[in-house]
Amino acid sequence: MVKQVPDSQEVVIDPVTMNLNRSLTRNVTNRADENALEAALQIKDRTDAHVTVVSMGPPQAETTMIECLARGADRAILASDRFFGGADTYPTGLTLAATIKAIGKFDIIFAGEETSDSSTGHVGPGVAEFLGIDQITYASKVEYKDGFVTAERELEDGTEVVKVPTPVLVTVLLNSNVPRRQTLRRKIDAIRQGFESWDHDKVGLQPEWVGVRGSPTIVRKMRPIKEKERAAKKVDIAGIPDLVKELYQKGVIKVESD
Amino acid sequence: MSEFDVIVVGAGPAGSSAAIKMASQGLKVLLVERGDPVGSKNVSGGILWGNDLAAIIPDWEKSAPLERYVERKVTSFLTGDSEIAIDFKTKKFQEKKTGYSVLRTRLDSFLARKAAQAGAMVVTGVTVDSLAMKDGRVIGVVNEGETITADCVILAEGPNPRVAMAAGLVGKPNDRTVGIGVKHVYKLGENVINERFNLRGNAGFAGEYVLSFLEGDVYAGGFLYTNKDTVSMGVVINMATLRKNGNTHSFDIMEKFAQHPFISSLVEGGQLQEYSAHFVYEGGYEDMPRAYGNGYMLVGDTAGFSFSNGMILQGMNYAISSGILAGEAAIEARKDNDFSAESLSRYQKKLDNSPAVLDKKNFQGISNVVWSPMVHRAIPALLESSLYSMLYESGKPKKHLSQIMMKSLKSSGMNSKDLMVQGYRLMRRM
Structure with a gap:
């Protein structure tokens, strides 16, 4: 499972409207999802696995689908329908789970730990719940052998190694591997092969279950964070007492007595 | 049998123009660009002169992402305290447009989209490593050890053509053939621009400056162009004199230009949106490589097509016209089923009668005077x-x-x- 997101290194916020200026921002594949795809491709390298990439998004996510094929995926399906628009993490998980179900048999579902544009980390685990399968989250290393997935999970106080029978969903840590490059040969083949675009009918969901109508989250209010005023000042040693006084008066520093 | 008729390396104005021309005539074209999105690696001052695009995009003045048309052209000398300028404004340019300011990320993306619409396959984010050769002729391109075959390769790599250099088709850039360009884009807002530059509607300002106040004997020119709500400003530095003054840095020169009393007042309060640096091709007629050979053609800056006579800096228009001519040559070569050097020499013949070559020829030695x-x-x-x-x-x-x-x-x-x-x-x- 992958998602196309605005390039976080290039996010430009319009200081007047406070909106994310998407005309200047380019769209890229969520970086943790690239690690998820790489983890899947490494298993494909060692077995005869078939890798299908699934995403939900607008038609412009085409570039991400082609990119995943160019890195080595066998098939790419984009769930794309105007009814899917405005979804929070609940119908997003539902839509992806339904898409995967419609594809048929699977052994392992890989997802990035979270996306860089909303950072919830909900969607992977949500899909596992909708499909009623086990899940391994925050995996840094994933191996497959004889119907079992062995994964290392990075925890705060150490590394946990778990072994789970398939089918299983694994969310993969950002930077846990080095995604392979797209080559010109693969990219040409990917463009020729093309990806599939599935609407709500093909996915098998009613319009009222998905998108903004299927989303339980209601955003009541959003406000921009007011930036604190900052200033730089150059003083010589003699000026320090005055500076301390000024900072004290402005409440920037305070004196604590014991 | 080759996989493509023609592979074009580089989706700048030259490469995309060639691809549009060829794909619209039914040739199987692959356009490869390392930048993603298209145009993100490309830099130019930003005035597209002339009407060359009309040949491949008849409605380009309506459909292309153009910023402002040039109505006011300033050629100026800046000394430490003063500016002495020729400030030419004419309403004649309103009826007959001579040039438009453009932002390359937008223009180059637009041209690549046009190429895709015409039927070319456009691949971005991938770098061509080298040319594939067999029996002394180009048979395709190589990426990550894999060869993609074509009857002809058009190299549109810009002024630092790695692939063409590695194959020995062009010489290495030297102090005479390239300068350093540094460019900033500042957001000022439409109204502020109109007030400061005395403009109305989508009329624009294009200024070129001789920076005579620089220390030592470093020679550099400055430029300042208005876009819709931003200005493009930058410097082009003569490489030889920069090298002689080891303590001078290109960004210092940029800073000094921006801080000049009669420049800073024009860009004051602007919000920096983009910064970039790039080689600027400065070679003359005598530096131009042979633009064709067995199975290949060179277009745009790679073939040496940029021009300056001190009053005007041009590159994109020659890039487009050379791309179109190379495209025409490829279409004719396809008909004859012959992509040998002899067959592709028709490209050179077309060039020899075009402004792209004639301007270079007629203005030989100009750079010695300009610098x-x-x-x-x-x-x-x-x-x-x-x-x-x-x-x-x-x-x-x-x-x-x-x-x-x-x-x-x-x-x-x-x-x-x-x-x-x-x-x-x-x-x-x-």
Whole structure:
């Protein structure tokens, strides 16, 4: 499972409207999802696995689908329908789970730990719940052998190694591997092969279950964070007492007595 | 049997124009660009002169992402305290447009989209490593050890053509053939731009400056162009003089230009949106490589097509016209089923009769004059001190212009014979 997101290194916020200026921002594949795809491709390298990439998004996510094929995926399906628009993490998980179900048999579902544009980390685990399968989250290393997935999970106080029978969903840590490059040969083949675009009918969901109508989250209010005023000042040693006084008066520093 | 008729390396104006031309005539074209999105690696000052796009996109003036048309053209000398300028404004440019300011990320993306619409396969984010050769002819391109075959490869790599250089098709850039360009884009807002540059509607300002106030003998030119709500400003630095002054950095020169009293007032309060640097092709007619060979053609900056005569800096228009001509040559070669050097020499013949080559030929040696001490030091100093002497009311009896100029000439450190000779050369070369 992958998602196309605005390039976080290039996010430009319009200081007047406070909106994310998407005309200047380019769209890229969520970086943790690239690690998820790489983890899947490494298993494909060692077995005869078939890798299908699934995403939900607008038609412009085409570039991400082609990119995943160019890195080595066998098939790419984009769930794309105007009814899917405005979804929070609940119908997003539902839509992806339904898409995967419609594809048929699977052994392992890989997802990035979270996306860089909303950072919830909900969607992977949500899909596992909708499909009623086990899940391994925050995996840094994933191996497959004889119907079992062995994964290392990075925890705060150490590394946990778990072994789970398939089918299983694994969310993969950002930077846990080095995604392979797209080559010109693969990219040409990917463009020729093309990806599939599935609407709500093909996915098998009613319009009222998905998108903004299927989303339980209601955003009541959003406000921009007011930036604190900052200033730089150059003083010589003699000026320090005055500076301390000024900072004290402005409440920037305070004196604590014991 | 090759996989493609033609592979084009580089989706700048030259490469995309060639791809549009060929794909619209049914050729199987692959356009490869390392930047993603298209245009993100490309830099130019930003004025597209002329009407060359009309041949492949008839409605380009309506459909292309153009910023403003040039109505006001300034050619200026900047000294430490002064600006002496020719400020040419004409409503004639409103009826007959001569040039438009453009932002390359938008323009180049637009042209690549047009190529895809015409039927070319456009691949971005992938770098071609080298040319695939067999029996002394180009048979395709190589990426990550894999060969993609084509009957012909068009190299549109810009002024630092790695693939063409590695194959020995062009020489390495040297101090004479390239300069350094540094560019910033500042957001000012439409109204502020219109007020500061005395413009209305989508009329635009294009200024080119001789930066005569730089320390040492570093020669550099500045440019300032208005876009819809941003300005593009930058410098082009002569490589040879920069190298001689090891302590000078390109970004310092950019900073000094931006801080000049009569420039800073124009861009004050602007919000920096983009910064970039790039080689600028400066080679003359004598530096131009042969633009074709067995199974390949060179277009745009890679073939040496950019031009400056001191008044005007052009590149994109030649890039487009050379791309179209290479496209035409490929279409004819496809009909004959012959992509040998002999067959592709028709491209050179087309070029030889086009402004792209004729301008370079007719203005041979111009760069020696443009990058001369006369233009960069003596003339600005002479003009400044003469004008200052004439205009400052000292309360003393006035002197004749000739007397003032002779005195200024003496203080400029240039002898009158040199000035006469070089001035004559300048007039002839321009």
